[in-house]
Amino acid sequence: MNHPVEQSVIQLLGGLLLLTVFVMLSIRRIFTMIRVFTVQGIILTANAVFVGAISGEEHLFLLAFFTLVLKVVVLPVLLFRLIHRLRLRGDVEVVVNVPLTMVTGILIVVFASSLAAPLTMMASTISRGLIGFGLSTVLLSFLVILSRRKAITQVLGLLSLENGLLFSAINATYGMPMIVEFGVALDVLVGTLLFGVFFFQIRESFENLDLERLEKTWED
Amino acid sequence: MDILATLLIPLSAAGVLALFGARSWAPRFNVVASGMVFLSALEVARHVSGKGIFALSNQLFADDLNIIFVVLTGLVATTTSVFSVHYVRFEVERGQFDSGRLRLYHSMYQMLVFAMLLGLFSNNLGLLWVALEAATLSNAFLISLYRSPKSLEAAWKYFVLLGVGIAQAFFGLILLYFAAEKELGPGGMALLWTNLNQVKSHLNPQVLLLSFIFFFVGFGTKVGIVPLHGWLPDAHAEGPTPASAILSGLLLNVALYAIIRIKVLVDGSLGVSFTSGILIVFGLLSLWVAVFSMWGRKDVKRLFSYSSIEHLGIATLGFGVGGEIGTLAALLHMTFHSLTKSSLFFLVGTVSQWCGSQKFEGIRGVLKYTPFLGWSLILSVCAILGVPPFGIFTSEFLIFDALLHWSPWAAPFLAIALAVAFGVLMKRVLELVAGETAPSGPLPSFSRVPVGIHLFLVLILGLGLPSFLWGWYQNAARYLLGTL
Numbered sequence: 001m002n003h004p005v006e007q008s009v010i011q012l013l014g015g016l017l018l019l020t021v022f023v024m025l026s027i028r029r030i031f032t033m034i035r036v037f038t039v040q041g042i043i044l045t046a047n048a049v050f051v052g053a054i055s056g057e058e059h060l061f062l063l064a065f066f067t068l069v070l071k072v073v074v075l076p077v078l079l080f081r082l083i084h085r086l087r088l089r090g091d092v093e094v095v096v097n098v099p100l101t102m103v104t105g106i107l108i109v110v111f112a113s114s115l116a117a118p119l120t121m122m123a124s125t126i127s128r129g130l131i132g133f134g135l136s137t138v139l140l141s142f143l144v145i146l147s148r149r150k151a152i153t154q155v156l157g158l159l160s161l162e163n164g165l166l167f168s169a170i171n172a173t174y175g176m177p178m179i180v181e182f183g184v185a186l187d188v189l190v191g192t193l194l195f196g197v198f199f200f201q202i203r204e205s206f207e208n209l210d211l212e213r214l215e216k217t218w219e220d
Numbered sequence: 221m222d223i224l225a226t227l228l229i230p231l232s233a234a235g236v237l238a239l240f241g242a243r244s245w246a247p248r249f250n251v252v253a254s255g256m257v258f259l260s261a262l263e264v265a266r267h268v269s270g271k272g273i274f275a276l277s278n279q280l281f282a283d284d285l286n287i288i289f290v291v292l293t294g295l296v297a298t299t300t301s302v303f304s305v306h307y308v309r310f311e312v313e314r315g316q317f318d319s320g321r322l323r324l325y326h327s328m329y330q331m332l333v334f335a336m337l338l339g340l341f342s343n344n345l346g347l348l349w350v351a352l353e354a355a356t357l358s359n360a361f362l363i364s365l366y367r368s369p370k371s372l373e374a375a376w377k378y379f380v381l382l383g384v385g386i387a388q389a390f391f392g393l394i395l396l397y398f399a400a401e402k403e404l405g406p407g408g409m410a411l412l413w414t415n416l417n418q419v420k421s422h423l424n425p426q427v428l429l430l431s432f433i434f435f436f437v438g439f440g441t442k443v444g445i446v447p448l449h450g451w452l453p454d455a456h457a458e459g460p461t462p463a464s465a466i467l468s469g470l471l472l473n474v475a476l477y478a479i480i481r482i483k484v485l486v487d488g489s490l491g492v493s494f495t496s497g498i499l500i501v502f503g504l505l506s507l508w509v510a511v512f513s514m515w516g517r518k519d520v521k522r523l524f525s526y527s528s529i530e531h532l533g534i535a536t537l538g539f540g541v542g543g544e545i546g547t548l549a550a551l552l553h554m555t556f557h558s559l560t561k562s563s564l565f566f567l568v569g570t571v572s573q574w575c576g577s578q579k580f581e582g583i584r585g586v587l588k589y590t591p592f593l594g595w596s597l598i599l600s601v602c603a604i605l606g607v608p609p610f611g612i613f614t615s616e617f618l619i620f621d622a623l624l625h626w627s628p629w630a631a632p633f634l635a636i637a638l639a640v641a642f643g644v645l646m647k648r649v650l651e652l653v654a655g656e657t658a659p660s661g662p663l664p665s666f667s668r669v670p671v672g673i674h675l676f677l678v679l680i681l682g683l684g685l686p687s688f689l690w691g692w693y694q695n696a697a698r699y700l701l702g703t704l
Contacts, residue, residue, distance in 0.1 A: 118426055119398070138391060145384060151376065158383045165387055169394050173401055176346060176394065177408035179279070183350030184390070190357050195379065201364065201372055 003054050007126065010171075013047045014133035017167060018109065021140040024160060025105055025147065026098050030088055033156050034079045040163045041071030048170055051127050057174045063181060067166070070185055075159065075192060082196055083152065086203060093150050101147050105140055112136040119172065127171040134168025137161075151202060155195050162188060222267065223275040223282055223341055226260040226290070227334060229253055234330035241323030247305040250326050254301040257333060258294030265291050269692075274343070278412055281343040284695040289340050289477055292555055296469045296562050297333045299670035303566045304329070304462040310573050310664040311460070316366065325365055325460065331358040332466060336474050346411045348478055349386070349393055352442060355471060356382045362463040363455050374454035381451045382441060389438020395431035396485070399423045413481060420488025429494065432486040435479065436498060442475035444529050445536065446506040456525035457578065461569025464521060468528040469562035473554050476532060480539055484700060492542055499540030504633050506533030511637045514644045519578050520568050523648060524561065527604060530641060531557040531612075537634065538619040541626050548697040549618030556611035556678055560603045563674035567597045570666045571652070575659040580648065584655035590663065594653040596671050601649045603678050605642050611682035 020040050027033055045068045052060030116132035123131065141164055144157035162184075169176050176184075233253035237246060265287050267273055272283040282290065308325070311317045317325065332355055339351035356379070364375035397411055403419040404410040416423070437448070444452040456464045483495045510529035517523040531553065538550025571586055571593060572578045587594030603610035606617075616638065623631040681689070 115430070119395075119430075122424065122427065123398070124402075135391070138387065142384060145380065154380055158380065158387075161384065161387045165390050165394065168391065169397075172394060172398050174406065176397060177344075177406075177411060179344065179408055180346030180350065180393075180411070183347065183353075187350060187353045187357065190354075191379075191383070194357055194360060198364065198372065198376060198379070201367055202376070 003126065006050055006054050010047065010050050010127045011129065013043050013050070014130040014167075014171075017043050017047075017137055017163075018133055018140075021137050021144070021160060021164075022102070022105060024144050024156065025101050025140065028093055030083060030093060030150070030152055033153060034076055034083070037079070037156055037159060037163075038072055038076045040160060041067060041076070044071060044163055044166055044170075047127075047167065048175075051125070051170055051174065054126050055174060059178060060170065060175055062178075063170070063175050066181070066185060070188065071163070074189075078192060078196065079152075079156075082199060086199060088152065093148065093153060096147070101143065105143060108139045108143065109136045112139055123172055125171060125174055130171040131168060134164055134171060137164030137167060140164075151195075151199060159188075159192075222260060222264040223273065223280050226257060226264060226294075227280075227337055227341065229256050229260060230330045230334035230337065234327045234334060237330055238323055238327035241326035242319035246322065246326050247301075247308050250329060251298070251301045251305060253330060254294070254298040254333065257337070258291075258298045261287075261290045261294035261337075269695075272414070275341075278414070279344045279347060279408075280341045281414065282341060284692070284699045285481075286340045286477070288551065288555065288692065288696055289473060290337060292473070292558055293333065293336055293340065293470050296558055297466070299673055300462050300465050300469075300562060300566075301329070302667055303465070303569075303670045306664065306666050307460070307462055307569060307573070321365060324361060328358045328361045329462070329466075332362065332463075332471070336470055339474050340477065343412050343414055344408065345396065345413060345416075345481070346393060346408075348481070349389060352389075352439070352475065352478065353386050355474070356386065356442070359455075359459075359463065359467060359471065363459040365460055365463075366458065368458070370454075371458035374451075374458035378451045378455045381448075385438050385441025385448060387438070388434050388441075392431045392434030392436075392438060392482075395427050395434065396482075399427040399431065413485075416485050417488070420485045423485070423489045425489045428486045428489045432482060432490075432495060432498075435482045436502075439475045439478045439482075440502065443472055443479065443532050443536070444506070445502050445533070446509045446529070449506070449509075449529050452529060453522045453525045456528070457519050457522040461521075461565055461572075464525070464569070465562040465565035468525065468565060469558040472528060472532050473558060476535060476539075476554065479536075480700065483539065484702070488702070496540045496542055499536050500627060500630060501540075503533045503535075503537030503540055504630060504637075506530070506536065507634070507637045511641045511644070514641065514648075517648075518580055520572060520580060520583065520652065521565070521578050523645075524564055524568060527641070527645065528557075528561055530637070531561070531604075534616065534619060534634070537630070538615075538622070541619065541622045541630075542701070543622055543626060544694075544697050544701060545618055546622035546626070547700050548693055549615045549622060551693055551696055553612065553615035553619065556615055556681070557604075559674045559678050560600060560610070560612060563596075563671045563678075564600045564604060566666075566671050566674075567593060567600060570664060571597070573664045574662075580651065583652050583659070585653075585657050585659060586655075587653040588656060589658050592668060593666075596675065597649060597653055599675055600671070601645055603675065605645055606638065609679060609682050611678045614682050 045064045048060045048064035112135040113132035141161035268282045268287045274281045335355035342348045360375050360379045400410040441448040510526045514526045535550045535553045575583045606612040
């Protein structure tokens, strides 16, 4: 446990990740939200590299590489092209009651940290203090999905949820077995393609990507 | 080898159909591929009895428990593909399916079968998670097939809700791996169910408790357990009928199967009472909410999707009560429900194609103008309601009996819910088949074989299970309870 500098860097990364989710909860521009998602990808990559360097677990470098490719390059490019083609670039979304969402978010962090406290005691990884941050990210992303009405922001919430899971896995157990990580990466990619197709179809039928519109067509 | 063959058939069929799914032979090719899956599943079943068989360096396995669901998946996939031949022909004539949609439909049908079989066969719980997610994605394609605003909304709801749900299950998986790693060391071997089963009494109970809660929320969303069932009626009502039959008959089963696999591990560490309590409470809740939601439904497929929530609730209750009788009855119930509910969807699908509407007010006079459809609809509803000679009576009676022994307070809740379901469903279905006015549309051609096979099986198995089948289910129940 004699890596004080690296450990503080890792703690800092955890704090930054939490900050990005709070930013996601409050911002209105969809374009900015994708940038925040890219920042999350960078934080995750850095986390995997640092934890890998200290612990000597080599497969974490491979994981970091895949995260970099998928979450910092491929997915943001896909998303930016998508909103460009859907002409959503300048779109803003009305976010209701940001202060209330923030307070709920803080309570969620407290809850998640207390839930994760016993796990932290049991873990043997060098970055075990961050399990609570991972769980907080997961639950906060859930809040992002709940508080948003536009299809594209809900998907960003879902992707951020997935980031929280990856973060928890890296810090609790130095990542999941490789076969699982590959499966997850494949699912995320296929899922992204799927909602890309969905967006165009929703666009065709509804002219805009607001889910409130969708719900009005529902009666039963 | 057999396991790999069973998985490779639907996977390669999905590839072929993605390219040639619009050809005139594609629906029949779909039947042949599904039939081969069924035969291959039977071949696996022949070898499995008693001892497990493994494939791909222990990542895949077949044992007494999952083989039941594998054979069932093969059977229902085959009969559904027979039904689908006529369904697709009618939709093409009606101008609903162009060649792109036909290719998508056929390849996603096989992809879904592949994903379900992969989930059932996987010994690695991580692989099970990946397979369930793959099943979700391929099913989302099927639900959105009609591209109508409602089907898009249903698919969107399905995709987002299940995405969130399955992410919770992944956190459960991380926690399980966290606990297992201490006993089995890091690496892929620590997530193999057979390995975990050997060390389950040493796993940390506190971590497993949290892990089970996350798993239950995650996979429970896929089963449609009540506070998490919002997607289920929409997904059933808006997708093509063969997809509804597969979803209700097979996919919900696979998700419940995943929960009971995890339950075995958690019980080994924590004792039975914790998981039993959760399963009983949420089983009863699903049962009640579903039964009372049936009243006032306007859409016939939606009505029967609530009935699926009800029956999966009963099966969950059965696993919760546990003991040999409860577990055995729950396994039987899942089997009978699959057979009966898919046959109901075949009938309801044909009827709504005929009348050009899924709404109750649009469907009348079925019995007078097509006696076969009318009578088999009445018989299937009797079967789903647990009228005596049919199999569901046996399983519901056994679950009731187990409840009386182990948790008598819950027994009246089950009895009342079943009575209400009986009244509501009987009344609504008699409304459908009665009436003198002829339906407007042309009668679609349909095959009597799938419905015939399903009703015949539910009837015969309800009258008496052959001893080898009874032994099979008994082995599975004992295996689950660790008393084999």
